[in-house]
Amino acid sequence: EEWAVGGLLGAGVGLAIASPLVLLAGPLPGFLPSSMAGESLWAYALHALTLSVALACAVCGAWFAGQQDDEEHVRGTRFYKNPQQAVAALQSLETPRMSDAQAAGAKPGIRIGGLEWSRSRETAHALVLGMPDAGKTAGALRPMVDQALARRDRVILHDPKSDFVSTHFDPVTTVLLGPWDARSVIWDAGRDFDDDALIDEFAAATCGSADAGQNAYFHNGAAAILAGLIKTFAAGGGWTWEQLAEALRVEPLARIRLAATGDERVQDVMPSVFCAPPGKPPQLGTGERGIVSTLGTAIRELKKMAAVAAARPDAQRFGLRAWLKGEAHQEIRLVILNNNALYKSSARALFGGMLAVLASSINADRDEQSADDEGVWVIVDEGKQLGPGGLEQVQEIAEMGRSKGVRVVLALQDASQLEAAVGRDKASPFTSMQSTRIYLRASPESADRIAQTIGAREVRRTQNTASGGALQGKTQNLPEPVPVLMSSDLTGLKTSKGRLGVDIQMLVAIEDVIGLLVQNSGPRPLRTHEPFERCPVWRGVAKAAAPEPQLAAAIPEPGDRAPQPDPDIDSPFIDEPASTPAPDESPFGEQDHEPDPAEDFDWTKE
Structure with a gap:
């Protein structure tokens, strides 16, 4: 009526x-x-x-x-399905946050789907979620990279699929940091590490301390030894990969003693090495042997890095910290962490160390600045590929960089990937600190989780009250909750052919507004370079890597005690090999032959 x-x-x-x-x-x-x-x-x-x-x-x-409308919105998040209405509602949140310079057009913000972000919103970081082929790269990441570079911001990009290497690599303005690519630069780590805290961060990332879990004792001990080695050379005014490689080639006990000259904590980690009587070899406990073994595994990547640096003396040396501070390499605008599935463990170790340097440098070296100043973008595509250690460094960069002009964009296929990588407790901060969220087409399971996370809003419905054929008027019921999103709102997002490229539908969530936007990808970018050019030196070192020297068990002299396990470590191992049991002898010793209760029970009866 x-x-x-x-x-x-x-x-x-x-x-x-x-x-x-x-x-x-x-x-x-x-x-x-x-x-x-x-x-x-x-x-x-x-x-x-x-x-x-x-x-x-x-x-x-x-x-x-x-x-x-028969519904009156009371409170909660509102969802606009009409793109024009969505842009208007979202822009009403962004315009008041813009500075005078941005409002006048002098300092443009990133524009996605017709929505111009305020620069202060950019520094509040963004999360991009979408299944494969949903348009994360073409609809969200590539427009961000292109617009950031166009306004002279600097970009650090994790590119595991080589999408950007093939289209954005320029030897003049771009560097690759993955040494398995023949076009990569050599990371000048010796120039970056002029502080003991940075060395400790790098050693912990290289030795996988964040990934260790219950084995943290061994990984932390290995990190202490590696940090001691680097500090030994850094005390002399800097170090090179070749110097570190030379120290890593020596016998393990000599390596430990050398590390102790750079960091006295090594003596606490490996006390047996420094407490042995003169003329007698140290008797390492089980825990100490585990530390030595862990260190041997971790330093393989550093040995390969050193071999590449030695084989390419003319390659450019690039210091991340010097670049970030503006002290060198000012022509470089794009730094690509060119991850590769063939070298996943190597990438996690090296890139984890690099991100640790970035996090520490942003915290210590970068002053607070306006969002209108030149920004630094850290864009992480397929974040799971960085591993737990790298992801934790990304989180630290996001926490400390907001007031310092740093923008962090994390792209994942599903938020559950974070839980699988770092655990549920640590995953929650990752997904709660981004002010802007971009959802592309999702799987049904992921769509259900997202809809449940966003939750419900309260509405008051207007109902007709008619009796006897006569209209009596209307009444309004009490507020009731209704879901903001249905799973079909996410699974039904489409990519379709547009006028210039592909029209990509996405849901953009800012504060208490979610809107359906359409981003046109534009013409497909030209592939100007090969996605990957194999570095023969890295490949050769990986194949010919010699096994880490093993510590020989000391032979006890008459009157000496046999090596004993470390009393602080519960280990299933013993120092003497077990004898081989006879054919009719149980390997577990004399057994009690009383029948097991399960064997004495007739399972065919009730």
Whole structure:
């Protein structure tokens, strides 16, 4: 009945508006054929115009009344399915946050799907979720990279699929940091590490301390030894990969003693090495042997890095910290962490160390600055490939970089990947600190989780109350919760052919507004370089890597005690090999031959 009431009200308003015309035309004499001959044509025209105005207002009133929503929003997140309405609602949140320079167009913000972000929103970071082929790269990441570079921001990009290497690599303005690619630069780590805290961070990342779990004792001990080695050379005014490789080639006990000269904590980690009587070899406990073994595994990547540096003396040396501080390499605008599935463990170790340097440098070296100043973007595509250690460094960069002009964008296929990588407790901060979230097409399971996470909003529904065929009016019920999103809102997002490229549908969530936006990818970018050019030196070192020297067990002299396990470590191993049991002898010793209760029970009976 809304349209009927609206039509009557509109007709009344129309007659009221047209009433001056009636006064001008005078009364219409009767509408009878006999009296029409005496009426002037202009009077009939004015009366016809009056009726037309009333009819037009009636139609408008009926249409307007029919558009009224039966639901009244009370509180919670609102979802706009119309792209034009969505852009308007989201832009109303962004415009008040813009600086005067951005509002005047002098400092443009990133524009996605017709929505211009405020620069202060950019520094609050973003999360991009979408299944493969949903358009994460073409619809979100590539527009961000292109616009950031166009306005002279600097970008650090994790590119595990080589999408950007093939389209954005430029030897003049871009560097690759993965040494398995022949076009990569050599990381000048010796220049970056001028502080003991940075060395400790790098050693912990290289030895996988964040990934260790229950084996953290061994990984932390290995990190202490590696840090001691680096500090030994850093004390002399810097170090090179070749110097570190030379130290890593020596016998393990000599390596440990050398590390202790750089960091006294090594003596606490490996006490047996420094407490052995003169002339006698150290008797390492089980825990100490585990530390030595862990270190041997961790330093393989550093040995390969050193071999590449030695084989490519003319390659550019690139210091991440010096670049970030603006002390060198100012022509470089794009730094690509060119991950590769063939070298996953190597990438996690090296990139984890690099991100640790970035996190520490942002925290210690970078001053607070306005969002309008030159920004630094850390864009992580397929974040799971970084591993737990790298992801934790990304989180630290996001936490410390917001007030320092750093923008972090994390892209994943599913938020559950974070839980699988770092655990549920650590995954929660990752997904809660991003101010902007971009959802692309999701799997049904992921869509259900996202819809449940966003939750419900409260609405008040308007219902008709009719009895006996007569309209009695309307009533409003109490507020009731309704889901903000349905799973189909996420699984139904589409990519379709557009005028210039592909139109990619996405849901953008900012504060308490979610809107359906459409981003056109534009023409497909030209592939100007090969995605991957294998570095023969890295490949050769990986194949020919010699096994880490093993510690020989000391032979006890007469009167000496056999090596004993470390009392602080519960280990299933023993120092003496077990004898081989005879064919008729149980390897577990004498056994009790009483029947097991399960064997003495007849399972065929009730």
